Amino acid sequence: MTGEPLALYVHWPFCVSKCPYCDFNSHVRAGIDQDAWRDALLADLAHEARLLPGRTLTSIFFGGGTPSLMEPATVAAIIAAAREHWAPAANLEVTLEANPNSVEAARFRDLAAAGVNRLSLGLQSFDDAALRFLGRAHSAREGFAALETAQRNFRRVSFDLIYALPGDTVDGWSTTLAQALSLGTSHLSLYQLTIEPGTRFATMVAKREFAPLEPDSAATLFELTDAMTSAAGMPAYEISNHARRGQESRHNLTYWRYGDYAGIGPGGHGRRLAMRTMRHRKPENFLSAVARNGHGLVEETALSPTEAADEALVMGLRLSEGIDGEAIAGRFGLASIVDWARVDRLVASGHLDRTGSRIALTSRGRLVLDAILGEIAAAPISAAAAVPPPALLPA
Numbered sequence: 080m081t082g083e084p085l086a087l088y089v090h091w092p093f094c095v096s097k098c099p100y101c102d103f104n105s106h107v108r109a110g111i112d113q114d115a116w117r118d119a120l121l122a123d124l125a126h127e128a129r130l131l132p133g134r135t136l137t138s139i140f141f142g143g144g145t146p147s148l149m150e151p152a153t154v155a156a157i158i159a160a161a162r163e164h165w166a167p168a169a170n171l172e173v174t175l176e177a178n179p180n181s182v183e184a185a186r187f188r189d190l191a192a193a194g195v196n197r198l199s200l201g202l203q204s205f206d207d208a209a210l211r212f213l214g215r216a217h218s219a220r221e222g223f224a225a226l227e228t229a230q231r232n233f234r235r236v237s238f239d240l241i242y243a244l245p246g247d248t249v250d251g252w253s254t255t256l257a258q259a260l261s262l263g264t265s266h267l268s269l270y271q272l273t274i275e276p277g278t279r280f281a282t283m284v285a286k287r288e289f290a291p292l293e294p295d296s297a298a299t300l301f302e303l304t305d306a307m308t309s310a311a312g313m314p315a316y317e318i319s320n321h322a323r324r325g326q327e328s329r330h331n332l333t334y335w336r337y338g339d340y341a342g343i344g345p346g347g348h349g350r351r352l353a354m355r356t357m358r359h360r361k362p363e364n365f366l367s368a369v370a371r372n373g374h375g376l377v378e379e380t381a382l383s384p385t386e387a388a389d390e391a392l393v394m395g396l397r398l399s400e401g402i403d404g405e406a407i408a409g410r411f412g413l414a415s416i417v418d419w420a421r422v423d424r425l426v427a428s429g430h431l432d433r434t435g436s437r438i439a440l441t442s443r444g445r446l447v448l449d450a451i452l453g454e455i456a457a458a459p460i461s462a463a464a465a466v467p468p469p470a471l472l473p474a
């Protein structure tokens with residue numbers, strides 16, 4: 080596997096407050112011992128490096144939680160160690176997720192000096208009422224100011240917006256999206272609000288404190304998003320991610336193209352040599368595990384060829400480039416990963432495009448991805464394969 084590409088995900092599990100829609104591994108703590116966390120993350124990283132020797136490091140992604148709350152010196156130490164453990168690719172992409180408040184924006188210059196070359200900013204909305212509804216700790220004005228600071232300090236900047244909130248309309252979302260497309264970034268992550276089990280929003284919906292947007296209205300907004308971003312030269316390259324050509328997140332492409340990635344830090348998931356790896360989620364448990372074992376692993380699961388192929392199918396169909404069904408089957412030594420007769424039926428109904436053994440969702444198909452996966456998989460998709468790793472989700 081010498082020289083094979085590898086991505087590195089680093090999870091920082093702390094936030095200043097908990098957003099009501101959030102089901103990520105994020106925790107609020109009164110005090111954080113940055114030195115202890117730097118040492119634990121470096122030890123966890125060294126453990127993965129021992130198991131993945133000789134790789135070419137193509138990307139690092141600091142996700143969370145709120146990794147812009149990390150000391151820039153901690154970020155620099157992790158980047159430097161990763162560059163020593165593995166040979167860095169010439170165009171190594173180093174992304175960090177940030178929230179747009181003034182405290183964090185003040186660190187952008189130091190984070191750029193630490194080696195971060197791409198910033199992903201969690202703006203989420205341009206409207207103060209929507210930001211309050213989403214429980215965000217920043218205002219729209221702070222968001223715009225942070226974006227400006229980010230664009231001064233990083234060559235590549237992306238931001239996230241959440242749409243399909245209760246009461247969202249075609250007029251309102253098209254105005255917001257037009258504004259988003261005018262702000263000069265080369266990448267946008269546009270997520271529909273989903274009510275995840277166990278979140279405060281789930282409780283509020285159960286108590287009828289608000290009702291999610293009707294699925295048909297959400298689908299209309301999704302189609303509008305597709306049309307407007309394509310017309311602006313930032314088409315979707317993944318269900319919720321849009322970029323100018325060449326500005327796609329290389330890190331997330333590794334997930335979706337089913338490459339290996341080391342995942343360190345609390346709750347970090349990884350994919351290492353046909354194994355699924357998972358770290359302790361609770362920060363305190365993670366620190367004790369590192370002190371005890373020299374790493375934060377809680378679980379390593381060997382994937383069967385069928386499970387791995389299922390995952391590759393689930394992840395790859397999210398991409399507009401789609402998947403090569405025969406190549407994936409060959410990679411995992413399987414006769415087939417899809418039922419080609421059913422694929423052809425979905426081509427005829429306008430949900431899939433097929434060229435040889437390459438298949439991709441059409442815009443109509445993108446609205447019903449889960450149903451299509453259930454329909455075309457050669458064997459029923461396992462529940463685990465159907466769940467994307469938390470690292471892919473916005474913060």
Ligand code: SF4
Binds near residue numbers: 093102105
């Ligand atoms: S959505 Fe992001 S900022 Fe909010 S609690 Fe979750 S991880 Fe933290």
